[in-house]
Amino acid sequence: MITLASDFGARYPAAMRGVIARMTTSRIIDITHDFPRQDVRTAAFWLKQLLVTFPPSVHCAVVDPGVGTDRAALVIRAGEHALVGPDNGLLLPAARALGDTIEPFKWAIEDPDSATFHGRDVFAPAAARIDTVGVSAIEELEPVSPVDSVVDYQFPEPTIDDGRASGEILIVDRFGNAVTNVSGETVPIAPGSSLRVNDQSVPFERSYAHCPRETSLVTVGSHGNLELAVNQGRGDEAFGVEPTTPVTIEWTA
Amino acid sequence: MITLASDFGARYPAAMRGVIARMTTSRIIDITHDFPRQDVRTAAFWLKQLLVTFPPSVHCAVVDPGVGTDRAALVIRAGEHALVGPDNGLLLPAARALGDTIEPFKWAIEDPDSATFHGRDVFAPAAARIDTVGVSAIEELEPVSPVDSVVDYQFPEPTIDDGRASGEILIVDRFGNAVTNVSGETVPIAPGSSLRVNDQSVPFERSYAHCPRETSLVTVGSHGNLELAVNQGRGDEAFGVEPTTPVTIEWTA
Amino acid sequence: MITLASDFGARYPAAMRGVIARMTTSRIIDITHDFPRQDVRTAAFWLKQLLVTFPPSVHCAVVDPGVGTDRAALVIRAGEHALVGPDNGLLLPAARALGDTIEPFKWAIEDPDSATFHGRDVFAPAAARIDTVGVSAIEELEPVSPVDSVVDYQFPEPTIDDGRASGEILIVDRFGNAVTNVSGETVPIAPGSSLRVNDQSVPFERSYAHCPRETSLVTVGSHGNLELAVNQGRGDEAFGVEPTTPVTIEWTA
Known part of the structure; x- marks a missing residue:
């Protein structure tokens, strides 16, 4: 099962569904595509609340002000779940909620079809491939070491x-x-x-x-x-x- | 098949989908989550129009200003359909459209995880369980008698x-x-x-x-x-x- | 697989999902139901962009200011895809993107349940039937000849x-x-x-x-x-x- 979340609104996400449906018949469930535009903090909050309700899945989440710069795609294994999205802090709070130990990987995907819509051209196909073969079978994935070189987002503590x-x-x-x-x-x-x-x-x-x-x-x-x-x-x-x-x-x- | 409807907007409903996906692989179809906030009358109108287009399903609908008070979950068997939601009139017009005879039940679900989000903690798991085993197999369901002790909503007649x-x-x-x-x-x-x-x-x-x-x-x-x-x-x-x-x-x- | 797109907003599309689910267990994927109201040009643009990401499917798209007049339903075979919707230009740009040769058909569907909601009463059941038996098996379909008697929409060229x-x-x-x-x-x-x-x-x-x-x-x-x-x-x-x-x-x- 693949879940999709983004700030793309009502129209662009269909391209992510289409790309995935071309690669796998796995179930696709939308989380939301209504995150406030480019607001990583708010999206990270909701992903942390919502993804924990799901059974083991591949969660593809994209709120990505830096699309088209040279950052890699981030893949995180968290318990029996996997997350994929940009390396900007979006995924970490949810990953920590999903698994006691988390393993991040970077995936340098070369020459995507566009520099402006990695949801369609990078993250959706990555999620479909992870869902199909599993994180371990993807040779292009490079473990991130040390773990703290991943961009993190910590919610403020009272x-x-x-x-x-x-x-x-x-x-x-x-x-x-x-x-x-x-x-x-x-x-x-x-x-x-x-x-x-x-x-x-x-x-x-x-x-x-x-x-x-x-x-x-x-x-x-x-x-x-x-x-x-x-x-x-x-x-x-x-x-x-x-x-x-x-x-x-x-x-x- | 389970249908979902609510006034929860774009984000909370993913938690209902997640909870259900953890309990069953049955198909989930969203009706809408855009009912006007806490407007039972409008939601009841639309449910009556929309649910009749579906084949036999479990319909989970939540517009629930009284969440967290001591009312039970309402389950209604209507023809080959089942409906589940709060006992506030929301479900009755649709139930009458779905079946010639309707049988209401109350389901006292104890100690849900929250007092504020019964969509996630009460109604979604109830729908998944009904979808899996059927209304008859759930021993906690108490038939409502007389039927008119259920909160009803009748649209005004001209x-x-x-x-x-x-x-x-x-x-x-x-x-x-x-x-x-x-x-x-x-x-x-x-x-x-x-x-x-x-x-x-x-x-x-x-x-x-x-x-x-x-x-x-x-x-x-x-x-x-x-x-x-x-x-x-x-x-x-x-x-x-x-x-x-x-x-x-x-x-x- | 059946995709659905319209300008119907958040509530009416559930009736299309219901009608289809009554006729087939095929997968239903929403493209969007948020096209600007009755804006055929904008919807045609997005359909052209989004449908090409999908594997062979039946695409049902409805933006239909002329609903209830005597125009037939339009069915287009484009490569391994089929499209169904009103004959007002909406489908042609996407059809050309989906297949090198396109074959349009008209389907005169008599006495639909309503004159105002052909999404539910004409196009959704047509899509379900095409998905089930294929375009060739539907005897009511009349090939359109000459092809240019279909209403076309061409985006302006610079x-x-x-x-x-x-x-x-x-x-x-x-x-x-x-x-x-x-x-x-x-x-x-x-x-x-x-x-x-x-x-x-x-x-x-x-x-x-x-x-x-x-x-x-x-x-x-x-x-x-x-x-x-x-x-x-x-x-x-x-x-x-x-x-x-x-x-x-x-x-x-």
């Missing part, structure tokens, strides 16, 4: 003090829920209690609908982190935050 | 008098066609005649292109109901209507 | 003089890249040189990231044509162009 977490907003989802980098396990209080977000007192609830409609709340979202939300409204607007906005959360245990 | 129908707009589609709740069979006039919509005289045509460009018309749309439309324009704007706007249609047979 | 190409913008993609109708092979200069676009001097580069961020450039895009672009910005805005804008490109070999 500072946790006694009863206080200082972190930031990682992403805002389509519902306006603002996902922080503070794990829900950090906050040892019971649903129904209150906590303070940037000095504002807010109820901490098990889910959105435990508050009256259009009321602000904090909950532990599906990503496992604290989310600033509004029941049937937009948390980002109510709290005045966007991705990378610092956020301080305080509680009394 | 009032039909002699030569006059008083109804409302159900939905507006992406082309601006405003679909009424008045069945095309109500109006016994021939294409090419005129009728009156809210006191405005409008041609009644077989399809959009039977009028000059940017001309208002009424036609029987693909849903079987009267639609207020503009050839290559937007009917909702020309007629000044939106979902739930009352509409009166008069004709001379 | 005028090439010594060191100067006068053409136009074909489409603008989601990244703001403005794709011209001037083939990259027309311009015999090396990446890193300059050329003039509508009298403005602009670098000609191998790909976007060879320029500083937010700098204008011209490159040969994945379509094989010259593209007006901005590295991590919007070329259409920087160059003040949109589809059909004339563009003059000059160079010194």
